[in-house]
Amino acid sequence: MPIRTAYEGKVEFLQILDENGVLDESLAKGTLSDDDVVELYTYMVKCRAVDETAFKLQRAKRMGTYPQNKGQEAAAIGSGFAARRGVDWLVPCYRENAALWMHGQPMHYVFMYWMGDERGSQIPEGVCTLPLCVPIGTQMLHATGMAWAFKMRKEPRVCITYFGDGATSEGDFHEAMNFASAFQVPCVFFCQNNQWAISVPREQQMNSATVAQKALAYDMPTTQVDGNDLFAVYKATRDAVERARSGGGPAFIEAVTYRLADHTTADDARRYRDAQEVDAWMGKDPLIRLRKYLTAKGLWDDAKQAAADEVAKQTASEVVRSAEGITPPVATDMFDYTFESITPELETQRATMRTHSLGQRPQQAGLAAH
Amino acid sequence: MPRTEQMMKQGLTLVDAINEALYQEMERDSRVVCLGEDVGLNGGVFRVTEGLQKVFGPERVIDTPLSESGIMGTAIGLAMAGMRPVPEIQFEGFMGPAFDQLVNHAARYRNRSRGSVTVPMTVRVPWGGGIHAPELHSDSPEAIYAHTPGLKVVIPSTPYDAKGLLLSAIRDPDPVVFFEPKRVYRSHREQIPEDEYTIPLGKAKVVAEGTDLTVVTWGACVHTCNEAMDHFPEDASVELIDLRTIAPLDIEAIVQSVEKTGRCVIVHEAPKTAGFGAEVATVIQERCFLHLRAPVQRVTGFDVMMPYYKLEQQYLPDAKRVEEAVLQCLAY
Ligand SMILES: Cc1ncc(C[n+]2csc(CCOP(=O)(O)OP(=O)(O)O)c2C)c(N)n1
Numbered sequence: 001m002p003i004r005t006a007y008e009g010k011v012e013f014l015q016i017l018d019e020n021g022v023l024d025e026s027l028a029k030g031t032l033s034d035d036d037v038v039e040l041y042t043y044m045v046k047c048r049a050v051d052e053t054a055f056k057l058q059r060a061k062r063m064g065t066y067p068q069n070k071g072q073e074a075a076a077i078g079s080g081f082a083a084r085r086g087v088d089w090l091v092p093c094y095r096e097n098a099a100l101w102m103h104g105q106p107m108h109y110v111f112m113y114w115m116g117d118e119r120g121s122q123i124p125e126g127v128c129t130l131p132l133c134v135p136i137g138t139q140m141l142h143a144t145g146m147a148w149a150f151k152m153r154k155e156p157r158v159c160i161t162y163f164g165d166g167a168t169s170e171g172d173f174h175e176a177m178n179f180a181s182a183f184q185v186p187c188v189f190f191c192q193n194n195q196w197a198i199s200v201p202r203e204q205q206m207n208s209a210t211v212a213q214k215a216l217a218y219d220m221p222t223t224q225v226d227g228n229d230l231f232a233v234y235k236a237t238r239d240a241v242e243r244a245r246s247g248g249g250p251a252f253i254e255a256v257t258y259r260l261a262d263h264t265t266a267d268d269a270r271r272y273r274d275a276q277e278v279d280a281w282m283g284k285d286p287l288i289r290l291r292k293y294l295t296a297k298g299l300w301d302d303a304k305q306a307a308a309d310e311v312a313k314q315t316a317s318e319v320v321r322s323a324e325g326i327t328p329p330v331a332t333d334m335f336d337y338t339f340e341s342i343t344p345e346l347e348t349q350r351a352t353m354r355t356h357s358l359g360q361r362p363q364q365a366g367l368a369a370h
Numbered sequence: 371m372p373r374t375e376q377m378m379k380q381g382l383t384l385v386d387a388i389n390e391a392l393y394q395e396m397e398r399d400s401r402v403v404c405l406g407e408d409v410g411l412n413g414g415v416f417r418v419t420e421g422l423q424k425v426f427g428p429e430r431v432i433d434t435p436l437s438e439s440g441i442m443g444t445a446i447g448l449a450m451a452g453m454r455p456v457p458e459i460q461f462e463g464f465m466g467p468a469f470d471q472l473v474n475h476a477a478r479y480r481n482r483s484r485g486s487v488t489v490p491m492t493v494r495v496p497w498g499g500g501i502h503a504p505e506l507h508s509d510s511p512e513a514i515y516a517h518t519p520g521l522k523v524v525i526p527s528t529p530y531d532a533k534g535l536l537l538s539a540i541r542d543p544d545p546v547v548f549f550e551p552k553r554v555y556r557s558h559r560e561q562i563p564e565d566e567y568t569i570p571l572g573k574a575k576v577v578a579e580g581t582d583l584t585v586v587t588w589g590a591c592v593h594t595c596n597e598a599m600d601h602f603p604e605d606a607s608v609e610l611i612d613l614r615t616i617a618p619l620d621i622e623a624i625v626q627s628v629e630k631t632g633r634c635v636i637v638h639e640a641p642k643t644a645g646f647g648a649e650v651a652t653v654i655q656e657r658c659f660l661h662l663r664a665p666v667q668r669v670t671g672f673d674v675m676m677p678y679y680k681l682e683q684q685y686l687p688d689a690k691r692v693e694e695a696v697l698q699c700l701a702y
């Protein structure tokens with residue numbers, strides 16, 4: 001028997017708007033209108049300002065540990081724009097705030113979350129996003145399950161789930177990919193490959209040449225895109241989302257981007273990565289190239305930028321005001337969401353948490369309550 | 371790592387002590403390797419492994435892929451093949467993916483192979499609340515592992531104990547889960563011997579001697595209880611026991627103390643129900659029933675998800691709650 005090729009795969013890389021703001025017109029056809037681009041760029045400016053504000057709040061000890069999203073706005077916004085608000089579900093990690101905000105999650109909730117307040121994880125009625133997910137690599141299974149439910153009920157809905165390059169090392173990631181593929185559910189796996197998982201660079205995280213190729217093992221349509229290119233991210237995600245919606249099954253997108261900031265405010269990236277590398281990526285900043293593009297096209301100028309910056313600044317202040325202005329959480333809140341109805345033991349602990357050493361029934365210990 | 375001037379003057383933090391133990395043991399025993407997320411070049415997110423990679427190289431202080439099951443499972447393999455791995459799980463909240471490997475394999479290999487396959491490894495895990503950390507960075511799941519036959523569970527509360535217990539753990543022929551109370555990582559400095567020393571696993575420490583009431587605790591709560599000690603009435607003589615190892619449990623130390631005092635308050639920050647305090651209380655009931663002069667009391671976290679940090683101080687037992695429990699127990 002001759003040896004034959006049992007399987008062959010390839011991964012394509014898509015870039016539409018290059019680092020200098022030059023657009024490939026033919027690839028861009030049918031993607032974003034001029035109005036869309038202006039709107040989305042303005043939104044990026046706003047999200048960047050809000051993100052920088054969170055950083056400053058942390059430094060001023062007004063917020064706990066915060067993971068900056070800086071540099072990854074095109075990935076979040078381009079993909080978020082490709083999903084239908086209030087219909088499709090976003091299942092996030094923690095570095096795609098902008099996508100959640102686009103889909104209606106109030107900006108200040110994200111602040112509240114990192115300020116240590118559970119109310120920041122509440123989802124307003126009608127908003128189709130899940131809370132941030134701290135345990136790495138676990139949420140893709142939930143997205144797969146939700147998408148599976150949509151398929152079972154024949155609803156034309158799609159899930160997009162976000163995760164990092166590091167997350168693809170977790171077993172749950174592969175289990176989600178396999179389920180999604182085996183059951184052909186409408187789930188888009190959106191990897192933000194920002195080159196680092198805390199201090200571990202992508203090349204050390206895996207010996208694979210790309211992250212996108214991992215999807216080949218599950219026979220899932222897969223593509224690598226320039227994650228700092230709004231057009232490419234939008235096009236790839238829209239294609240994947242609409243294919244999934246029309247019964248074409250799951251898809252994988254690797255957005256090649258870069259974490260311009262430290263991993264979180266608790267981290268100091270200078271310990272493990274070169275300033276030169278960061279500088280090189282600063283030049284690929286998604287905001288810079290979009291502004292260049294818009295300016296060259298006559299759609300943008302300094303006055304518009306100044307106006308956008310002003311709006312962004314105001315938004316950031318409002319977000320801070322809302323997040324800090326909220327009444328402090330009530331201590332007994334910690335009991336109230338454990339179950340739908342509180343159990344007798346929890347009821348006792350709740351009632352006595354302030355008056356007794358430990359919500360232990362005083363009479364049970366033969367003691368009188370205070 | 372070799373001591374800095376500050377350490378020589380002011381003593382070592384718990385982080386320093388663990389780092390020193392790892393450094394000395396890696397020098398002494400070439401089978402010892404550290405592996406985990408960000409433990410190498412970055413020295414660990416709490417800097418516990420700071421500098422070790424520079425000295426011992428990336429083959430012995432290993433930055434692994436982001437995979438707890440991978441870390442735990444391969445550490446088991448390393449151990450079975452004759453190495454002495456010291457895997458780190460970055461936070462206790464991320465032991466989930468490693469649970470299967472730890473509980474269904476590390477804990478069972480010796481028994482199911484009738485002693486022919488063993489897993490001498492020490493799993494280091496930052497543990498507990500009180501440092502304003504994000505979600506799932508503040509839990510205290512020790513009871514789950516104490517409930518797993520085949521695992522030893524160590525929780526030091528001081529730099530001195532941390533060094534001696536860690537050296538014992540690494541040299542132990544069986545898997546040890548070594549929980550490091552984050553709240554104490556840098557809160558205290560202590561002069562400790564530079565030469566290596568070990569503290570046997572399974573031996574509690576009497577922190578303060580007393581005759582009227584026994585307080586049993588472990589981890590960061592040892593310091594909470596110490597703080598409470600200052601507020602007890604002058605004439606109350608309270609004995610404070612730091613278990614140091616909860617599995618195996620030093621039953622004799624507890625029994626000896628409670629037989630003397632007749633009263634006991636157990637303090638831990640994990641939730642109350644099925645917390646490890648329940649085991650301690652049962653041991654007392656089994657062994658000291660006729661000596662008891664008051665019901666055993668518990669001061670613990672509540673039976674809820676560990677709150678995000680705005681409410682964590684309302685959840686964690688504080689000195690006030692300990693004091694109240696002690697006064698009530700004394701007054702019974
Ligand atoms: C299960 C789990 N293990 C470890 C961590 C600690 N941790 C938080 S973020 C992170 C790196 C994540 O890297 P990546 O998936 O690339 O996402 P990025 O932060 O770069 O966006 C680690 C190890 C965690 N949160 N969850």
Ligand SMILES: [Mg+2]
Pocket residue numbers: 164165166192193194195196197198
């Ligand atoms: Mg990453």
